[in-house]
Amino acid sequence: MKYYFLGLAANYSREERLAHTFTRGRKEDLRDLENFLTRKYGGKRTILTKNGRSALTLALRANFNEGDGIIVNGFTCYAVYEAIKEAGLVPIFADIDLRDLNFSVKELEEVKTANPKGIIVQNTLGNPVDIVAIEQFAKDNNLVIIEDLAHSAGIKYPDGRETGTVGVATVLSFGKDKAIDTISGGAVILRAPHDNPIRAPKKAPKVSDYLRSRLYPTFGVIARVLTRVHLGGIFMRVLVKIHWVEKSADNRLDLTRRLCRFEAARALLQVKSLTYGGERPLREFCFVKNRREVLSKLKAAGYYFDGFWYEKPVSPERYYRRIDFPEEKCKNAVYAAKHIVNLPTYYRKKELEPARKIIAEYLEEKK
Numbered sequence: 223m224k225y226y227f228l229g230l231a232a233n234y235s236r237e238e239r240l241a242h243t244f245t246r247g248r249k250e251d252l253r254d255l256e257n258f259l260t261r262k263y264g265g266k267r268t269i270l271t272k273n274g275r276s277a278l279t280l281a282l283r284a285n286f287n288e289g290d291g292i293i294v295n296g297f298t299c300y301a302v303y304e305a306i307k308e309a310g311l312v313p314i315f316a317d318i319d320l321r322d323l324n325f326s327v328k329e330l331e332e333v334k335t336a337n338p339k340g341i342i343v344q345n346t347l348g349n350p351v352d353i354v355a356i357e358q359f360a361k362d363n364n365l366v367i368i369e370d371l372a373h374s375a376g377i378k379y380p381d382g383r384e385t386g387t388v389g390v391a392t393v394l395s396f397g398k399d400k401a402i403d404t405i406s407g408g409a410v411i412l413r414a415p416h417d418n419p420i421r422a423p424k425k426a427p428k429v430s431d432y433l434r435s436r437l438y439p440t441f442g443v444i445a446r447v448l449t450r451v452h453l454g455g456i457f458m459r460v461l462v463k464i465h466w467v468e469k470s471a472d473n474r475l476d477l478t479r480r481l482c483r484f485e486a487a488r489a490l491l492q493v494k495s496l497t498y499g500g501e502r503p504l505r506e507f508c509f510v511k512n513r514r515e516v517l518s519k520l521k522a523a524g525y526y527f528d529g530f531w532y533e534k535p536v537s538p539e540r541y542y543r544r545i546d547f548p549e550e551k552c553k554n555a556v557y558a559a560k561h562i563v564n565l566p567t568y569y570r571k572k573e574l575e576p577a578r579k580i581i582a583e584y585l586e587e588k589k
């Protein structure tokens with residue numbers, strides 16, 4: 223029987239895992255990545271950060287003032303919320319369309335009265351927003367667009383433009399399972415003159431963060447092997463307990479620490495090979511009835527698909543409790559969080575076929 227996990231660096235091939243573990247980082251790798259991103263996204267300046275949320279914080283600080291309202295997808299992760307708060311801004315959650323998990327102009331119109339100053343475009347799970355309409359909406363309402371490409375680096379908008387070439391700032395995450403994945407890291411490309419000065423982080427990464435990043439793909443492969451004797455879950459839980467592995471949501475926002483050099487080298491290769499065409503979404507999604515039952519059936523068949531995006535409108539659940547989320551106004555996001563199952567697109571079709579069969583029995587009509 224085969225076992226398939228979401229996460230655990232399962233998207234890393236053997237070669238990538240070895241390269242990730244042993245690539246020697248050099249100072250020039252940071253400069254090379256900065257220069258490449260600045261050119262690629264038509265930016266003025268690129269800043270490399272510890273993670274995506276730190277990059278997003280810098281993008282927001284550069285372009286907004288304390289107390290400004292910013293529209294954000296009502297189906298997102300805590301990292302985004304945390305960055306908005308850290309920048310001193312007020313999140314305005316817009317509900318989503320269940321076809322693509324993104325807000326459309328219809329949902330934006332509904333939150334207009336909250337007096338927003340900007341919009342974070344998220345392209346959830348690699349599904350692009352209707353950028354032309356959103357750009358027009360932004361223009362009509364004097365809003366600034368920030369593009370968060372954590373899920374969507376390397377795809378195109380419906381009008382043919384690449385993601386990351388529209389807003390005043392482009393934010394990348396290099397975190398686990400993101401469109402570009404070096405286990406941790408982030409970047410912000412500032413594409414327009416901005417009002418507020420921001421400083422690039424200068425301090426070297428913490429040794430513990432460096433080691434966690436280096437070792438994660440190796441731990442992942444050990445966990446997958448151990449799963450065959452039903453010990454994978456315990457192994458990972460112990461690693462989390464002793465802080466050798468960090469859950470993505472717990473990766474600290476830190477504006478003082480830069481990206482690891484070796485991660486810059488790895489990220490540059492990945493950015494260079496983004497293809498823009500025949501693209502696959504980051505994850506496929508569907509909605510199911512009685513998700514708990516589906517998950518236990520999947521588990522019995524050797525698939526571990528929990529920890530999907532997203533189990534709460536602002537995920538994960540343990541952070542959701544801290545947030546005053548407008549569930550009444552974001553009914554679709556609440557529905558999606560309750561019913562969604564998503565499948566990674568890096569497994570071969572055949573590997574996921576039995577899982578699809580199980581899921582098919584529980585499918586809800588897409589609305």
Ligand SMILES: *Cc1c(COP(=O)(O)O)cnc(C)c1O
Pocket residue numbers: 273274275276278298299301302344370372373395396397400407408470473
């Ligand atoms: C993961 C993620 C980020 C940033 O994540 P980090 O873990 O801080 O790198 C930003 N936006 C979205 C939508 C994400 O999913």
